[in-house]
Amino acid sequence: MKSLPAAGLALALLSTPALADATGFLGLSFSFGNGTVSSGVSARILSNDVTNEWAAGAGVSYYFAGETGVGVDLGVARNFTNSAGFVGYDFLRNQPVVSFGVTRTQDAVAERIF
Secondary structure, three states: OOHHHHHHHHHHHHHOOOOOOOEEEEEEEEEEEOOEEEEEEEEEEEOOOEOOOEEEEEEEEEEEEOOOEEEEEEEEEEEEOOEEEEEEEEOOOOEEEEEEEEEOOEOHHHHHHO
16 A cells, blocks of 8 residues: 555656656755664756746665665655755655755746747
């Protein structure tokens, strides 16, 4: 039954029409679980590159402090000007994850004009 919410999220993401271009994300991640906080680096793909909008995201993380190892996650991100914040769930580690990083975004006003 643990995979039911993940399957629902994946279905919702796949059925959403693409309104913007995807973008990459590189940042610092923190996963929480087993009484520890693990920190590491992450690379993700975000579904939206528009500034000040929400995006779906999926990626991988390498944790070098706390419980070391690799993680694979799925979640949502909030884009800012060439940066983003991400909240999701790491399915390899079975832990929530929070990330902050850099990304390439497009100005929302310029997107609407052109």
